[in-house]
Amino acid sequence: MTPSPSPATPGLTWLNSAVESDARSALQEVCAARAWAGAVLDRRPYATPAELLAANDAAMAELTAEDLAEAMAGHPPIGRPRAGDPSSAREQRGMAGASDRLKEEMLELNLAYQEQFGHVFLICATGLSGEEMRDAARSRIGNSPEEEREIVRTELTKINRIRLTSLAETARPADVEGERT
Template identity: 50%
Template sequence: MTPSLNTPSLDRLNQHEDAVLDGILLEVCSSPTWARLVRLARPYPAPEALLAANAAAMDALSEADLRQAMAGHARIGKPKQGDATSQREQSGVSGADRALLDELAQANAAYEARFGHVFLICATGRTAGTMLAALRERQDNDPAKELEIVRGELRKINDIRLTRLLEEDA
């Protein structure tokens, strides 16, 4: 059955064919494992069930899966051009002065050299300065601790994106 456009958004997610839902979910998080696990948690009787599916899927991701999820995110301080989600989530860097953006770029490079992946933080509502401070604070974490922090940040980002998906699709 193909969901109609006037069906409430959560109902539509529950009714989509697997491949269609996977495509929608991969726009939220670029880990195919995450998308599959969230899809397999259907039906979602309420938005909270969808968010619980996100949390359970995030907890189940391997390090390789987390790296796939991180690969879908722009470097902090450099939102992807033409990507409304990236630009909205990193709106706190718009208007930051050049010196602060340069510091953020240098700190990002040091972080990436240490951990082998982009610095990931739920940037929604954060300024460039607060993201730089968090980046510097996390630079000394051991890799295992940092990966668990990343897992939590990805979960927050996914929660925001899933909630927005339901709101935009309503």
């Protein structure tokens, strides 16, 4: 007997029924690449969160180097989460309790990485300690631009999956208002 698919969640229901501009705005909070948001929008509706995650994976695989650059521009450097952005702070909490020395080292690595590749060091920081992020930056700084672009694609895919899961599970304000009327 095959298991039945998981039911749609409040955020997924909202994403499926939202007007395109609202859905696009929500998706671009997940990933700043316009091509990615367009590809995910084009695949609506989603019966399950797993279908949404599969759409993410497919859209990420299709991004060009320019699209990846646009996606990376939406991410702050590791160790400096975007002020007022709870997702950024949550994703980078491994650096929150880091020593001043580790934070300084991460800043130096971020600058060297950016000099080498022309963009921020990007890693799916969720669940990683400051030391693990530092070690990853150290090891990746020697990569070729082509190798690093594919690593970044993989890391962005992971970040998007975490953010999309949250989006799919969370009722949007319009959902709650609609239930009250």
